[in-house]
Amino acid sequence: MNSYVIIGNGVAAVGCIEGIRSVDKDGNITVISEENHAVYCRPLISYYLEHKTDLTHMNYRDEHFYENMGCEVIYGKKAVQIDSKQKQVLLDDGTALPYTSVCIATGSSPFVPPFEGLNTVEQCYSFMTLDDTLALEKAIHQDANVLIVGAGLIGLKCAEGLHGRVKSITVCDLADRVLSSILDTECAAIMQRHLEANDIQFLLGDTAVKFDKNTAFMKSGKQVSFDILVLAVGVRANTALVKDLGGEVNRGIIVNTKMETSIPDLFAAGDCTEGEDISYGQKRVLAILPNAYMQGHTAGVNMAGGNAQFDNAIPMNSIGFFGLHAMTAGSYDGEVYEEKTDCKLKRLFTKENRLIGFILIGETERAGIYTSLIREQTPLDSINFEMLRAVATTAAFSPENRRKKFGGVV
Amino acid sequence: MKRVYVNEEWCLGCHLCEYNCAFANSGMKDMATALKGKTIYPRIHIEETDNISYAVSCRHCTDPICVKSCIAGAISKVDGVVHIDKEKCVGCLTCVLVCPYGALAPGETGIMQKCELCLQNTCGEPACVKGCPNHAIVYEERGDAE
Numbered sequence: 001m002n003s004y005v006i007i008g009n010g011v012a013a014v015g016c017i018e019g020i021r022s023v024d025k026d027g028n029i030t031v032i033s034e035e036n037h038a039v040y041c042r043p044l045i046s047y048y049l050e051h052k053t054d055l056t057h058m059n060y061r062d063e064h065f066y067e068n069m070g071c072e073v074i075y076g077k078k079a080v081q082i083d084s085k086q087k088q089v090l091l092d093d094g095t096a097l098p099y100t101s102v103c104i105a106t107g108s109s110p111f112v113p114p115f116e117g118l119n120t121v122e123q124c125y126s127f128m129t130l131d132d133t134l135a136l137e138k139a140i141h142q143d144a145n146v147l148i149v150g151a152g153l154i155g156l157k158c159a160e161g162l163h164g165r166v167k168s169i170t171v172c173d174l175a176d177r178v179l180s181s182i183l184d185t186e187c188a189a190i191m192q193r194h195l196e197a198n199d200i201q202f203l204l205g206d207t208a209v210k211f212d213k214n215t216a217f218m219k220s221g222k223q224v225s226f227d228i229l230v231l232a233v234g235v236r237a238n239t240a241l242v243k244d245l246g247g248e249v250n251r252g253i254i255v256n257t258k259m260e261t262s263i264p265d266l267f268a269a270g271d272c273t274e275g276e277d278i279s280y281g282q283k284r285v286l287a288i289l290p291n292a293y294m295q296g297h298t299a300g301v302n303m304a305g306g307n308a309q310f311d312n313a314i315p316m317n318s319i320g321f322f323g324l325h326a327m328t329a330g331s332y333d334g335e336v337y338e339e340k341t342d343c344k345l346k347r348l349f350t351k352e353n354r355l356i357g358f359i360l361i362g363e364t365e366r367a368g369i370y371t372s373l374i375r376e377q378t379p380l381d382s383i384n385f386e387m388l389r390a391v392a393t394t395a396a397f398s399p400e401n402r403r404k405k406f407g408g409v410v
Numbered sequence: 411m412k413r414v415y416v417n418e419e420w421c422l423g424c425h426l427c428e429y430n431c432a433f434a435n436s437g438m439k440d441m442a443t444a445l446k447g448k449t450i451y452p453r454i455h456i457e458e459t460d461n462i463s464y465a466v467s468c469r470h471c472t473d474p475i476c477v478k479s480c481i482a483g484a485i486s487k488v489d490g491v492v493h494i495d496k497e498k499c500v501g502c503l504t505c506v507l508v509c510p511y512g513a514l515a516p517g518e519t520g521i522m523q524k525c526e527l528c529l530q531n532t533c534g535e536p537a538c539v540k541g542c543p544n545h546a547i548v549y550e551e552r553g554d555a556e
Contacts, residue, residue, distance in 0.1 A: 043481040047500045057498045060483040290479035318507040327507050364503060366512030395457045406416060408552050410469050
């Protein structure tokens with residue numbers, strides 16, 4: 001009987017479990033969970049602070065999930081080494097778990113730059129895990145001034161979550177704009193205006209260089225007083241287990257479309273990996289939830305002897321703040337089609353007869369039709385792209401294509 | 411499994427399916443009280459151009475990407491029907507970002523909704539099909555891969 005070991009207990013791990021069980025109903029599955037929680041929805045931690053969800057509803061799967069899937073979960077332990085010769089995973093308590101194959105789904109960790117004086121800050125938090133969130137929630141109060149370092153997805157969702165529960169929120173970032181990993185200057189400005197209208201203050205193109213207790217000393221020379229500090233500078237993929245074995249690692253663990261690493265019987269999935277981004281034509285870390293699930297599922301099927309490929313990964317994000325939604329996908333290269341008004345914007349990027357990326361702000365209806373064009377690399381001369389770029393509609397497809405989409409089982 | 415299909419050659423573009431859908435899911439007994447003077451949030455919508463029209467609703471895909479992409483674990487497939495747990499949904503719109511058919515949209519409260527074949531409401535069978543005046547929308551079995 002096969003023994004599968006899954007290192008990590010997030011969404012990629014669930015994908016892997018469900019992938020394995022779609023092929024092999026009997027093999028042993030052991031999940032190693034560093035966090036003392038059953039799998040939960042990490043991206044919901046800001047919604048938790050906003051009271052849009054609660055601990056019960058944040059579960060990613062129901063309470064009988066592991067039992068129904070025939071999995072054993074080891075909580076509160078960390079995998080410290082993989083012995084690829086003896087084929088066993090070693091845990092921090094000395095346990096050795098023999099394996100037929102392993103899925104490394106270790107995710108990422110907050111990156112904390114070596115700020116001078118950071119150890120003098122008493123109320124300093126990260127915003128990645130449920131435990132981070134519960135600790136932050138304990139610390140906040142109505143009179144608290146919060147400084148968030150990092151105006152990316154994590155920092156800004158944290159700001160939204162804290163809104164109304166603290167006195168003031170200031171976000172700083174070395175980048176000159178918000179959400180710099182997914183938005184250009186003009187698009188970022190729209191989101192920033194909207195956030196500012198909701199009382200979030202910004203210090204951009206500026207960042208903390210030094211801390212002394214409740215004061216941040218900024219690069220610009222400004223000083224910012226705060227009661228609570230949240231560090232959301234960025235994340236790093238947890239790659240050590242593969243790196244230590246001499247396996248191929250860049251910013252993430254390198255995987256192919258079957259989610260195999262460069263080391264036999266070791267698979268990897270989720271935020272710790274770097275796989276092909278078809279909109280970009282190169283490997284990239286795509287740290288998004290859908291990707292984690294699909295990679296995990298692909299890994300699981302292949303670990304159990306099936307044959308699955310995940311060969312159409314692209315970056316894609318749906319992110320909203322205070323009612324204003326932005327959706328982005330793919331790469332921003334090639335020719336641009338643009339429509340904009342004060343608070344709405346649409347940009348479609350085309351290259352070599354393909355849609356390769358988009359940014360939509362304010363108007364996001366049926367955006368998945370655009371996303372599918374990127375993922376399926378649909379030739380634009382096979383559809384009525386003039387109609388489609390004005391409005392996302394399947395009416396722009398050929399009658400045969402529509403018959404396929406709507407006339408049968410898909 | 412039975413699904414909702416539309417024959418675009420027969421669709422008149424009358425939008426009645428949208429009203430029947432909104433009514434069936436309103437939980438009310440009288441159509442006028444349920445819909446009159448209100449913005450409706452149907453789970454089926456008409457796509458139309460100068461020369462064609464057809465109704466679009468959830469395809470209940472064999473391998474639904476919305477289920478895999480939902481950041482709240484709120485979408486699942488139960489007995490072939492793709493279902494949204496409204497208590498879990500936070501309205502992040504990731505499902506809108508990934509659905510190739512444009513079949514999901516937020517309801518009045520911002521929580522997502524989509525066609526669930528009227529199996530959970532009092533109609534008991536798809537109201538869009540029942541009320542389609544030209545029988546363009548049908549509810550039937552068509553070669554299942556599952």
